[in-house]
Amino acid sequence: MPEGNITAITLFGLVFTRDRRRITPDILNHELIHCRQQLELLYIPFFILYVLEWLVHLVKYRDWWKAYDAISFEKEAHANDTDHSYLAHRKPYNWLRYIGKLPKI
Ligand SMILES: [Zn+2]
Known part of the structure; x- marks a missing residue:
């Protein structure tokens, strides 16, 4: 897996990154x-x-x-990371809707 393509990772409610300057509002929303x-x-x-x-x-x-x-969790996050109000109207377990859907490549 090439390094540098992952800007941030979220573990147990905390967002980790090597460079905070690379965290855009969309990336933060994704996380x-x-x-x-x-x-x-x-x-x-x-x-x-x-x-x-x-x-x-x-x-x-x-x-x-x-x-x-x-991965369904990634598909949900990628599909909605530009919608900064997404979490305000997101239904619980909405990632289930993305299982089996083709990824955006
Ligand atoms: Zn992700």
């Missing part, structure tokens, strides 16, 4: 969507599902980044 996903799954189940889904897509696509883009 806040992950915060909400993690919270509603009580964290550990989120990470288990995230990795399992990535592995399933890795077998299917045989490409790390395509597999990453196909």
Whole structure:
């Protein structure tokens, strides 16, 4: 997996980044969507599902980044990261709607 393509990562409600200057409002919103996903799954189940889904897509696509883009949690976050009011009207467990949908590549 090439380094530098991940600007931030969210773990247990905290957003980590190597360079705060690269955090745009859209990236922050993307990470806040992950915060909400993690919270509603009580964290550990989120990470288990995230990795399992990535592995399933890795077998299917045989490409790390395509597999990453196909994860339902990522698809929800990418689809809505420019909508800065998304979390105000988001339905709980909305990531379920993105399972099986084709990723935007
Ligand atoms: Zn993400």
